[in-house]
Amino acid sequence: MAYFSTRNPNKTISTQLVIGISLISGVFFQSLFNFFSYEIDGSSIPVTLLVLIYWNIALPKNIGLAWSFISGILLDLNLGYFLGTHVILFLLISYLTQRYFHRIRAMFQVQQSILIASIVFLYLQIFYLFFQEFTFFGFMAIIFNSLISALIWPILFGLLRLIRRKYTYA
Amino acid sequence: MAKEHKQAVIAQKAIFTTGSMRLSRVIPSILFAILILAADVSFNVGERIKIYVGFATEPIIYIPQIVEEGWISFSDYFEDREALQNEIDRLKEDIDSQRFNLINYEKVVQENKELKKLLGYVEQTNKKNYIYGEIEEINFAPKPSMTVGIGRNKKPDQMIAFNWTGLIGSVELSAGSKVEIKPIFAKGSQIPIRNRRTNSNMILVGTDMPQNFVIKGLKKNEDIVPGDKLVTSGLGKKYPKGINVGTVNKISALSNNEFLEIEVLGTAEFNSGDQILLTLP
Numbered sequence: 001m002a003y004f005s006t007r008n009p010n011k012t013i014s015t016q017l018v019i020g021i022s023l024i025s026g027v028f029f030q031s032l033f034n035f036f037s038y039e040i041d042g043s044s045i046p047v048t049l050l051v052l053i054y055w056n057i058a059l060p061k062n063i064g065l066a067w068s069f070i071s072g073i074l075l076d077l078n079l080g081y082f083l084g085t086h087v088i089l090f091l092l093i094s095y096l097t098q099r100y101f102h103r104i105r106a107m108f109q110v111q112q113s114i115l116i117a118s119i120v121f122l123y124l125q126i127f128y129l130f131f132q133e134f135t136f137f138g139f140m141a142i143i144f145n146s147l148i149s150a151l152i153w154p155i156l157f158g159l160l161r162l163i164r165r166k167y168t169y170a
Numbered sequence: 171m172a173k174e175h176k177q178a179v180i181a182q183k184a185i186f187t188t189g190s191m192r193l194s195r196v197i198p199s200i201l202f203a204i205l206i207l208a209a210d211v212s213f214n215v216g217e218r219i220k221i222y223v224g225f226a227t228e229p230i231i232y233i234p235q236i237v238e239e240g241w242i243s244f245s246d247y248f249e250d251r252e253a254l255q256n257e258i259d260r261l262k263e264d265i266d267s268q269r270f271n272l273i274n275y276e277k278v279v280q281e282n283k284e285l286k287k288l289l290g291y292v293e294q295t296n297k298k299n300y301i302y303g304e305i306e307e308i309n310f311a312p313k314p315s316m317t318v319g320i321g322r323n324k325k326p327d328q329m330i331a332f333n334w335t336g337l338i339g340s341v342e343l344s345a346g347s348k349v350e351i352k353p354i355f356a357k358g359s360q361i362p363i364r365n366r367r368t369n370s371n372m373i374l375v376g377t378d379m380p381q382n383f384v385i386k387g388l389k390k391n392e393d394i395v396p397g398d399k400l401v402t403s404g405l406g407k408k409y410p411k412g413i414n415v416g417t418v419n420k421i422s423a424l425s426n427n428e429f430l431e432i433e434v435l436g437t438a439e440f441n442s443g444d445q446i447l448l449t450l451p
Contacts (some may be wrong), residue, residue, distance in 0.1 A: 065199050077219060088204065088207065
């Protein structure tokens with residue numbers, strides 16, 4: 001816990017800025033992927049969720065719950081869901097990842113990827129069950145997107161870690 | 171191995187460790203989110219915001235279109251390039267084959283030339299071998315001559331002259347755009363001719379008198395009568411063959427001479443008209 005006490009106020013601002021920019025970028029890309037995946041019922045890779053999980057694991061004290069709320073609202077507005085839908089899910093996932101970030105950090109990459117695939121699967125499944133009619137093709141799309149998310153997780157993890165080391169105090 | 175061992179130790183310790191996040195901190199946020207959700211579902215409060223956000227984020231939906239159009243332009247560019255490259259390659263092959271044909275053609279032409287040379291065939295040239303001129307001056311003394319004006323850069327050497335009445339002479343001198351014509355009736359001029367009736371060859375000799383000629387060297391037993399048409403025979407290649415030059419006018423046979431004296435009336439009038447055609451024989 002030593003690094004929490006050595007926080008530099010200037011670095012704290014840059015940290016929040018980096019988190020904010022990365023999450024907004026995630027929202028942008030997710031909206032874009034969602035538009036591309038129109039033919040598979042809008043089931044796409046949840047980039048915002050992956051970014052949020054990373055920051056929850058990496059800097060749980062900095063991200064708090066505010067960014068989960070903001071990014072959730074932005075996604076709801078962008079994707080046209082009822083306001084609060086993504087917020088609730090992001091808050092729950094943020095809670096779980098911030099609660100158990102020690103354990104997730106200690107996992108191997110493969111284990112982390114499996115965990116990410118599970119979270120993504122549940123996340124997409126909830127949206128699918130509540131907002132769309134069940135089809136086999138849609139279900140397969142969810143599984144496919146979960147696997148893709150698991151595969152891109154190490155890349156996203158490395159990229160965000162690079163950004164974190166360069167632009168934040170941690 | 172050491173890294174994995176260290177990570178395993180950390181994992182063993184971490185499995186019993188939890189973060190500082192508590193459920194009590196999340197529940198108010200979740201309740202607030204549920205409240206917003208309920209308000210949106212019941213009263214559609216987010217509709218106006220969604221419309222504005224939709225307007226604001228509208229350019230996002232054009233990104234795939236822009237990307238697709240860009241990709242089409244990109245691929246079209248390379249497809250066009252490829253098509254052009256194929257066309258260039260095809261044309262190059264065509265050029266190569268044409269070069270091959272050209273080489274063969276040149277070879278055939280060379281062979282033909284050699285063959286012509288062997289057979290003694292004289293190739294006809296199609297160069298322009300006639301000149302129009304205008305009569306500028308006609309002299310009868312001290313010797314008959316005619317000066318004709320022609321264009322510059324013409325080569326009238328060794329040409330013969332016609333006017334509208336017929337063959338009148340040959341080019342004697344040429345300088346610049348002037349040509350001096352020596353008439354066929356000039357004294358000393360000799361024209362190889364042929365009797366059209368008998369096909370016998372003879373020489374027509376000028377007398378310096380217009381349209382007056384004589385034939386010398388014909389023996390008394392020669393078959394020639396007044397009225398016989400005389401044409402050029404083409405021998406000596408000074409005059410072309412078959413041009414009407416005159417008619418036998420008078421034949422006299424002197425007793426002390428074994429040759430006939432034949433007077434010929436020329437066909438062409440030397441000083442008639444004002445235009446002259448010069449041509450190669």
